Amino acid sequence: MKQILVAILALGVCLSACHSKQNKALNGDPQTFDEFKSLFTPTSLPFKLPADTLALKIADSLALKPAVVKQFLSDSIALHAFAPGVKRRYYPLYAFNSGNKDNLVQCLVLKVTGGNTSRAYLCLADKKGKFLNSAPVGRVTTGEQQTQYFSIDSRGTLRVVTEDLVNSQTTTKEEVYGIGSNGQLNLVMTNSSGPVAPEKAFNPIDTLPRRNKLSGDYTAGNTGIISIRDGHDPKTFLFFISFSKDKGNCTGELNGTGTFTGTNKGEYRDKSSSCGIVFHFSAGSLSIKEEGGCGAYRGVKCFFDGVYVKKAEPKKKK
Structure with a gap:
């Protein structure tokens, strides 16, 4: 009987520890890359993130702490995509793998918001969870006529699509990349439908003062x-x-x-x-x-x- 009670207590301690570890991850305080990855919704290839999905508002309580993003990814993600002083929020979206077991790349889709803009970043890590690279693959800005979204097929080919509404007509530009095992994105080809207008870069400092003679x-x-x-x-x-x-x-x-x-x-x-x-x-x-x-x-x-x-x-x- 004593042995049974000891076993039950041991099991209870184990379950309590596991539950505590899971809560840490869910509260934005993961200790390992696997715990950090568990904050992202698991999915598999093929995968697509439409622009309207990126535009959906997410509760602030689900935002990642900047220190956590810095610990497992990089604090330079989206650093230059927003005006100085604009507060950025990071939201975990999806997690999936690309490549085979020998050249496995772990992929995380991170949403970053600031002001009236939402951006999606594809963050890449090796099979051990070491951060390799990140790339902007989606963008939605309130009031803008240009959107960007991406998809990855079952072979791991990345397609970034930019749509621009000009004179009631939508032009499309598609950039196709291969994802290397080192996390580098290699441009394979660029496709466009019709005369694509030059891509409008979101200028995060456009409305700031320009009193200096060099401004x-x-x-x-x-x-x-x-x-x-x-x-x-x-x-x-x-x-x-x-x-x-x-x-x-x-x-x-x-x-x-x-x-x-x-x-x-x-x-x-x-x-x-x-x-x-x-x-x-x-x-x-x-x-x-x-x-x-x-x-x-x-x-x-x-x-x-x-x-x-x-x-x-x-x-x-x-």
Whole structure:
């Protein structure tokens, strides 16, 4: 009888410990990658995340703590997708695997919201739970006519689709990627239906003040824009860079806070990578040059460099 009571007590302790561990994971305080993954709804390939699903509001109580995201993924996810000061919230959506057992990649779909924008990120980890890479694969902004969503077929082929409503007609651009075992996304092809309008990058600093003489919008035709806005003090400036090269096959996007290093010079140093950008302002133009490695924010075959011409300021109505 005593042995039975001991066994029951031991079982009770075990169940209590398991329940406690599960509660920790459910409360946003996971201790292992498997516990962290358990916060995401399990699913399997093929998988699709429609834009209207991404737009659905999720209770704030289900949001992940930023420290948890940093622990198991990276704190740089969506860092440059929202304006400085905009509070980001992270929500776990879905979890599934890609590849075979020898080249297994664990995939997590993370929703990040800020202001009136919701974005989806595909976060990739190896079979041991080590974070490899993340990529933006979905976007919905209230009031915007452009949406982005993605799907992955049973073979692990990723398709990112951007739809743009122009003059009551919808144009579609589809980018097809292969998911490597190292977490890298390799562009396979780009498809489009009809004359696709240049993709509209969401400019998170567009409405911020531009009183500094160097502040304004600089463009490179229809393929790129650099927005410069006033910083928090005279020594800093806010920037947003978005470009599309090689007929849309290579794109880049980055925003952050730069520091003036001279009268017409500035630089930016990324805190989470070796990425650096050097800014040279001149009369009516701005040239940038990439230093270090900014591969996390652009395609593999293009760089943050080039000359951009300053746009004339719109005349104020009297």
